[in-house]
Amino acid sequence: MKKIALTINKNYCPTWTTPDAVRELFQNGLDQETVNPDNKFYFDIAKDEGTIVLVNKESQLELNTLLLGTSTKADDESTIGQFGEGYKIATLVLLREGKSIVIYNRRKKEVWRPRFVNSRSFGQEILTFEIENESSTFFDKVLNKKPSGDLVIEVTGLTKSDFEHIIVSNLHIQNSLTGANSSLYRVLYDTKFGEVITGEYINSGDIFVNGLFVCNTGEKYKYAYNFKSKYLKLDRDRKMVSDLALGSLTATIWVYLLDTNIRGVEDEVFDMLVNYAADVSLFSSGRQRVYNDVRSDERTSKYEGIANVMYDKFIELHGKDAVPIVYSYESYGVIDTQRPVVVSSAMESTIRYATSYVAPQYTRDTLGFLIECKKCYSRKITIKDNLLTCNNCGRSTSTNLPGDYTDIE
Numbered sequence: 001m002k003k004i005a006l007t008i009n010k011n012y013c014p015t016w017t018t019p020d021a022v023r024e025l026f027q028n029g030l031d032q033e034t035v036n037p038d039n040k041f042y043f044d045i046a047k048d049e050g051t052i053v054l055v056n057k058e059s060q061l062e063l064n065t066l067l068l069g070t071s072t073k074a075d076d077e078s079t080i081g082q083f084g085e086g087y088k089i090a091t092l093v094l095l096r097e098g099k100s101i102v103i104y105n106r107r108k109k110e111v112w113r114p115r116f117v118n119s120r121s122f123g124q125e126i127l128t129f130e131i132e133n134e135s136s137t138f139f140d141k142v143l144n145k146k147p148s149g150d151l152v153i154e155v156t157g158l159t160k161s162d163f164e165h166i167i168v169s170n171l172h173i174q175n176s177l178t179g180a181n182s183s184l185y186r187v188l189y190d191t192k193f194g195e196v197i198t199g200e201y202i203n204s205g206d207i208f209v210n211g212l213f214v215c216n217t218g219e220k221y222k223y224a225y226n227f228k229s230k231y232l233k234l235d236r237d238r239k240m241v242s243d244l245a246l247g248s249l250t251a252t253i254w255v256y257l258l259d260t261n262i263r264g265v266e267d268e269v270f271d272m273l274v275n276y277a278a279d280v281s282l283f284s285s286g287r288q289r290v291y292n293d294v295r296s297d298e299r300t301s302k303y304e305g306i307a308n309v310m311y312d313k314f315i316e317l318h319g320k321d322a323v324p325i326v327y328s329y330e331s332y333g334v335i336d337t338q339r340p341v342v343v344s345s346a347m348e349s350t351i352r353y354a355t356s357y358v359a360p361q362y363t364r365d366t367l368g369f370l371i372e373c374k375k376c377y378s379r380k381i382t383i384k385d386n387l388l389t390c391n392n393c394g395r396s397t398s399t400n401l402p403g404d405y406t407d408i409e
Helices: 018-035 086-096 136-142 160-168 171-176 243-259 265-274 283-290 296-318 345-351
Strands: 002-009 041-046 051-056 100-105 110-119 124-133 151-156 185-190 194-199 206-209 212-216 224-227 322-325 339-342 381-384 387-390 396-398
Touching: 002 086, 002 110, 018 041, 018 051, 018 086, 018 151, 018 160, 018 212, 041 171, 086 100, 086 110, 086 124, 160 171, 171 185, 194 243, 224 243, 243 265, 243 283, 243 296, 265 296, 265 345, 283 296, 283 345, 296 322, 296 339, 296 345, 322 345
Parallel strands: 206 224, 322 339
Antiparallel strands: 002 124, 041 051, 051 151, 100 110, 100 151, 110 124, 185 194, 194 224, 206 212, 381 387, 387 396
16 A cells, blocks of 8 residues: 655645535546546535545546646646646545545556545644555446446535535536426526526625636625636635626626627616626726727727617616716716716716717816816816916816816826
């Protein structure tokens, strides 16, 4: 029997729990199928027995995979795992949480049994894999009632609470528990970037990648999303995403849906723009991503098409005399025939491309209040003979009046 000791303290990744570890094992199995479609991934859940079995049809583990940082997926953008820690950390966490794990490495005719062993050198318990060679007869007998495959990982000792949290965080399991007339989760919209989803266990702002839960962003997002990993990169703990990257990607999905003319999407997008939903807060970024590869004239036409739809809805909601402003102070001095309406910056930056768009117009006497000096940020501006002058620092620039209120550069 071989004993391979890993110099990892048992308290490594202290915030990880059993659902995090199971998610990591699922991720590895799914990634293996992504890399090789013939290497099918299966799983089996036995709640009453407290067991989950994860299987890859053609995988095998080599000893060098026990080295931290060893990964076959580092350059594959279609997989989640990139850091080479995966199943080692998952194993450590499961053992720390009092669970048992056995890895049947059938193609190598090996059984890997990890456990914590007291290290004389370090004076602490460290993760150790005990590896035994077994016969084909042994594997045929032991794995007879388990899903068939070359790599089988069996986790036992799971509690009812463990299963509840694991199911909530895993769309693949939710899908497997879906009956003929019921659905724990469903896809509202499907795009090449990912899915907009809802369901019994899914909350607004839930973020999944390749079917595995990452985080909840709170009520600022109207919908939940399941992204493809190539479009949303995660940190090592798979629990955080960049707000900028997330906002850009959700907006991209909605622009993509608008472009495909799916029924009802126009109303959904307008509602989110009206209500300042984070899903479309970076709408301009979404437009750029969707139309990045089209010709400039076609891109302009696409922008105008979306803007025309949103602007028509804006006028329908607020009236023909309505003009959009982002900040309330911008309503000061708007000409009498216009009625300013405060909107989100995403709304304003979208509808301004409409062919019939009318911008706010200001009286000459009040225009100076709306202009900001880029040098000293003062709003004390004098307007005389089409010349804007900052009363605070003296910087000046020419402008075309009325209606054009560019800041002093």
